Amino acid sequence: xxxxxxxxxxxxxxxxxxxxIAWMLAMGTFVSKNELNAIFITIPYIFAFFAMVLSVxxxxxxxxxxxxxxxxxxxxLSNPGRLNHKAFRNGISIILPIVFIILAIVEExxxxxxxxxxxxxxxxxxxxVVVLDSGNVNQMFGKLKPMEFMLRDVENVxxxxxxxxxxxxxxxxxxxxxxxxxxxxxxxxxxxxTLGCFIILHFTGFPDVLALFSSAVxxxxxxxxxxxxxxxxxxxxxxxxxxxxxxxQEFLRIGSRYTLAMVDIDFFKQVNDRFGxxxxxxxxxxxxxxxxxxxxxxxxxxxGGEEFVIIFPRKTIKETLxxxxxxxxxxxxxxFVIRGPNRPKRKPKNGKxxxxxxEKIRITVSIGVAEKTEKMRNRTDAExxxxxxxxxxxxxxxxxxxxxx
Numbered sequence: 001x002x003x004x005x006x007x008x009x010x011x012x013x014x015x016x017x018x019x020x021i022a023w024m025l026a027m028g029t030f031v032s033k034n035e036l037n038a039i040f041i042t043i044p045y046i047f048a049f050f051a052m053v054l055s056v057x058x059x060x061x062x063x064x065x066x067x068x069x070x071x072x073x074x075x076x077l078s079n080p081g082r083l084n085h086k087a088f089r090n091g092i093s094i095i096l097p098i099v100f101i102i103l104a105i106v107e108e109x110x111x112x113x114x115x116x117x118x119x120x121x122x123x124x125x126x127x128x129v130v131v132l133d134s135g136n137v138n139q140m141f142g143k144l145k146p147m148e149f150m151l152r153d154v155e156n157v158x159x160x161x162x163x164x165x166x167x168x169x170x171x172x173x174x175x176x177x178x179x180x181x182x183x184x185x186x187x188x189x190x191x192x193x194t195l196g197c198f199i200i201l202h203f204t205g206f207p208d209v210l211a212l213f214s215s216a217v218x219x220x221x222x223x224x225x226x227x228x229x230x231x232x233x234x235x236x237x238x239x240x241x242x243x244x245x246x247x248x249q250e251f252l253r254i255g256s257r258y259t260l261a262m263v264d265i266d267f268f269k270q271v272n273d274r275f276g277x278x279x280x281x282x283x284x285x286x287x288x289x290x291x292x293x294x295x296x297x298x299x300x301x302x303x304g305g306e307e308f309v310i311i312f313p314r315k316t317i318k319e320t321l322x323x324x325x326x327x328x329x330x331x332x333x334x335x336f337v338i339r340g341p342n343r344p345k346r347k348p349k350n351g352k353x354x355x356x357x358x359e360k361i362r363i364t365v366s367i368g369v370a371e372k373t374e375k376m377r378n379r380t381d382a383e384x385x386x387x388x389x390x391x392x393x394x395x396x397x398x399x400x401x402x403x404x405x
Contacts, residue, residue, distance in 0.1 A: 015192020015220045019199070019213070041211050044074055047218035054225040058232075059110035062103040063221050065123045066190070069099055070197060072127065074214045077204045093160040093201045095126050097167035100194050101174055104187065160201050168198045185231070189224030193217045236302035238281060239288035247301040247309055251381040254313040259320045259371045261298075261310040262388035263291065263327075266364045266400040268306035275338055283363055287331055294327035309385070317371045317405050324367055324403055332401060336363050368392035369405035 048071045055064035073092045102122065109115040171194050179187040196217040203209040234246040242250075265287055272280040284306065291300045291308060298312040298320070312320045338359045368391025372384045395404040 015189055015224075016195075018216045018220055018223075019192060019196055021216070041207070044211050044214040044218060045071070047215050047222060051218050051221040051225065054222060054229075056111050058225055058229055059112070059116075060108065060186070060225060060228065061111040061113075061116040061119050062106075062108060062186070062190070063225060064111050064116075065120055066100065066103060066193065067218060067221060069096065069123060069127060070193070070214065070217060073197075074200070074210060077200075078207060078210060089201060089204055090161055090164070092127075093164035094167060096197050096201075097164070097171040097194065099123055099126060100171045100190060101167075104171075104174055104178060104190060164201070168194060185227055186224050189220050192220045196220070239284055239302050241288050241292070241300050241302045241308070244301065244303055247303070247311070250299060250301075250311055254311065256372060256377045257314055257374060259312040259315050259317050259369060260384050260388050261312070261320065261324055262303070262368045262370075262385070262392045263287075263308040263310065264366050264368075264392045264396075265306040266366055266396075271361070279338055283336065286334065286336060287363065287365065290331045290334060291327055294323070294330045296323055298323070309388075317369050320369065321403065321405070324369065328365060328367060328401070328403060332362065332364050334363070336361050364401035366392055366395035366400050367403040368395055369403060371405075 048067055051067045052064060055061070055067065073096065076088055076092075103119065106119060107115075172191060175187050175191040175194060178184060179191065196213050200210060200213045200217075203213070234243055234249070235241070236243045265283065268280065268283065271283055287308070288300070288302070291310065295310055297315060298310045301309045301311070303309045310320075310324070312323075338361060368388045370384050370387035370391060372379060372381075376384075391404040395402050398404065
């Protein structure tokens with residue numbers, strides 16, 4: 001069953017909320033245009049500076065080069081006398097979505113690396129095409145402007161080439177598809193930034209609107225970088241579960257009444273020794289996905305190695321046993337298939353695989369449970385973990401694949 005993650009929903013909505021606020025400000029909903037000109041004219045550069053510093057610090061080359069291109073574009077569009085304004089706007093409207101698509105599909109390997117520098121060279125080359133040959137770009141693609149008929153009553157609003165609109169639409173589709181497939185909040189930030197740039201290109205005749213929406217785009221990146229750093233600190237990269245540090249933070253919030261379950265994968269060392277660490281990692285991911293699927297009313301954490309911790313706030317052991325038993329049976333009943341070395345890359349036409357193509361193993365877990373009550377207020381959280389750990393050892397002694405409390 002699909003489970004709605006409220007945190008991911010909030011993070012996904014934030015970019016569009018920021019753009020909405022920028023739109024309301026630009027339309028003069030909150031303050032006058034004179035105030036906007038005075039307040040927001042330098043803010044884009046401040047946000048861009050923070051976004052660039054954070055992207056270098058956290059090694060996000062996609063954000064770094066996107067911010068550089070957008071900042072350069074905004075600087076040129078804000079000073080129309082320096083270049084052929086119309087030609088540059090039409091050219092950059094084609095280049096921006098191409099840059100976003102390229103940065104979306106390439107692997108993130110940091111800013112200060114040969115891969116990061118190569119991305120920078122590609123992006124720089126695309127921008128230089130517009131700067132050095134903007135006249136030809138404008139002549140090729142600058143004739144059709146489909147947005148003008150929608151905004152023709154607004155003075156100074158200009159359309160962009162049809163090709164640009166199609167590229168922006170394709171870019172949004174790619175980014176949304178990546179977000180749905182990977183649940184990456186950075187992809188959603190790029191989606192919001194792409195939409196913001198699309199709006200900017202239609203309002204280059206309004207300096208205050210240009211400043212507002214460019215500020216919104218850079219702010220989206222700043223928030224996304226902070227969220228990514230938080231996720232790096234509090235989420236386990238291998239399993240996607242909350243990390244041990246997040247568990248320590250949880251103990252500070254839940255009070256003195258909870259039940260804690262320690263989950264240990266049976267014979268995990270033998271799986272690693274026999275099939276290798278790559279298969280071991282797949283086993284960890286499988287168990288993690290089962291725990292996320294079956295556990296209700298509790299938070300699942302990667303404790304370390306093959307161990308997981310589940311914390312049930314304000315629940316007794318009796319209230320959690322049915323949930324834990326369902327999780328134990330779900331893991332036991334889920335077949336784990338190991339691809340053999342002679343398995344063909346494509347399924348044969350007759351549907352039959354050669355002998356030894358696959359090997360199925362059964363994965364089970366032993367679970368130890370401990371409860372902290374009001375009477376145990378003086379017991380530390382570490383002592384409760386130790387109690388659950390001892391229960392796990394007892395479950396192992398009882399034959400494994402069981403729950404002890």
